[in-house]
Amino acid sequence: MxxxxxxxxxxxxxxxxxxxxxxxxxxxxxxxxxxxxxxxxxxxxxxxxxxxxxxxxxxxxxxxxxxxxxxxxxxxxxxxxxxxxxxxxxxxxxxxxxxxxxxxxxxxxxxxxxxxxxxxxxxxxxxxxxxxxxxxxxxxxxxxxxxxxxxxxxxxxxxxxxxxxxxxxxxxxxxxxxIILKHMWKKYIFITAFSGITSAMQLPAGFINKSQASFKAAKNVIYEMSKLARLEGITLSDQEVDVMANRLKGFQEEATSSMHQDMRKGLFIEVEHLHGAALRIADKHDSSIPVTETLYGVLKPYEHGNPNW
Known part of the structure; x- marks a missing residue:
């Protein structure tokens, strides 16, 4: 080929x-x-x-x-x-x-x-x-x-x-x-939560385990994004959603997302492509995703690298 x-x-x-x-x-x-x-x-x-x-x-x-x-x-x-x-x-x-x-x-x-x-x-x-x-x-x-x-x-x-x-x-x-679209959505759901929380915390995955509040925020993104998938016609069981949420605790302590890596290097980040797109899909269905929207607001200033004052 x-x-x-x-x-x-x-x-x-x-x-x-x-x-x-x-x-x-x-x-x-x-x-x-x-x-x-x-x-x-x-x-x-x-x-x-x-x-x-x-x-x-x-x-x-x-x-x-x-x-x-x-x-x-x-x-x-x-x-x-x-x-x-x-x-x-x-x-x-x-x-x-x-x-x-x-x-x-x-x-x-x-x-x-x-x-x-x-x-x-x-x-x-x-x-x-x-x-x-x-x-x-x-x-x-x-x-x-x-x-x-x-x-x-x-x-x-x-x-x-x-x-x-x-x-x-x-x-x-x-x-x-x-059913590739379902698998693509599952990846999208998970990475939006994982990249969002590690980048917003500016800390690696181990801190998702150490802070119940941080885990809850990331888990809520999983649930919000899963709601969007269903609105888009993707069938996800409650068990599949729970498995994705529990995966957030399965990383090695120092592991982190590519978005967080890019953020630490002062590079562009995919916040518009991930979280921004989720908000556009939510608007299409007149749906609310408040935790995802909050992460978007926190991360948006870093979209083009370290913010300049």
């Missing part, structure tokens, strides 16, 4: 590297600065799943250069989606490729469908704990990275079958889900 990974941060570089390692024809679409770094130093993964390094990479920085692609794995942050849209449109128009977005949240699915058509956008998301070093190498610290995916349109069956077949050859999980 000819795969283009759009974005080579920790997530894109990790999964792109593992796909390269498995024998797939993988190229990368990145900004000029990252392209220079990859050309000079190559792609390197340090991971419990095994080290991987590759210096002979195919790299694009202009969408007009891209040819013969079957699948675009979109691995950018939510705040870079608007910039990526026109690039994705050009590449899909030139190649006919399908798009598998690995962004957090749910709102981006409709945005992409409007940009390239419903047929072309596959459902999916990623689960991984990884970061980039100053040298641009991937430090992967969790169990096996996972991509879950599934069809949102009947014409996606063949490309999803091909993607599923890669699983047995790769040092990562490629899991096909029949």
């Amino acid at each position: 000819n795969i283009l990974v759009h974005g080579a941060g920790a997530l894109g570089a990790y999964f792109g590297g593992r796909l390269l390692e498995s024998g797939q024809n993988v190229s990368f679409f990145v900004r000029e600065k990252r392209a220079g770094q990859l050309k000079e130093r190559g792609l390197k993964i340090n991971s419990p799943e095994g080290r991987f390094e590759e210096k002979d990479l195919t790299i694009y920085t202009k969408p007009e250069e891209v040819e013969s692609i079957d699948l675009i794995i979109l691995a950018v942050k939510g705040y870079h989606l608007e910039q990526a849209i026109s690039q994705i449109q050009t590449i899909v128009r030139q190649t006919g490729a399908f798009v598998l977005p690995l962004l957090n949240g749910i709102e981006h699915v409709e945005t992409l469908q409007q940009a390239v058509g419903k047929v072309k956008v596959i459902g999916g998301f990623a689960s991984i704990i990884a970061t980039l070093t100053e040298d641009g190498y991937v430090e992967h610290t969790s169990a096996s990275g996972t991509i879950k995916f599934g069809i949102l349109h009947e014409e996606q069956k063949e490309i999803c079958k091909q993607l599923e077949e890669i699983h047995s050859h790769a040092k990562m999980n490629l899991i096909r889900e029949e």
Whole structure:
């Protein structure tokens, strides 16, 4: 399969590297600065799943250069989606490729469908704990990275079958889900709560256990977001919701969310893509999500990095 990974941060570089390692024809679409770094130093993964390094990479920085692609794995942050849209449109128009977005949240699915058509956008998301070093190498610290995916349109069956077949050859999980939207919502629900509370506390996961008030706030976000999912037609049992809430206490003490990591580094955070989107969905249904709205208000000043006075 000819795969283009759009974005080579920790997530894109990790999964792109593992796909390269498995024998797939993988190229990368990145900004000029990252392209220079990859050309000079190559792609390197340090991971419990095994080290991987590759210096002979195919790299694009202009969408007009891209040819013969079957699948675009979109691995950018939510705040870079608007910039990526026109690039994705050009590449899909030139190649006919399908798009598998690995962004957090749910709102981006409709945005992409409007940009390239419903047929072309596959459902999916990623689960991984990884970061980039100053040298641009991937430090992967969790169990096996996972991509879950599934069809949102009947014409996606063949490309999803091909993607599923890669699983047995790769040092990562490629899991096909029949009801992918439900799984995407469950990820969205959980990450909105976990990223919101760790970032608002500006403390790692261990403090969710240490403070009953903090746990209750995060748990209430789970319940509010689950209500939105049901309003959007996603069936979630009370047990599934309770399992998500209890997961908040299952992390190692020093573990934290990617949003909190970005916040500590003074980088952009995905508060608009996660919490802001939840408020827009709530407004559509004339529904109230007060705890999520409060976290949004607390985190919004950090959206573009450390606030300037």
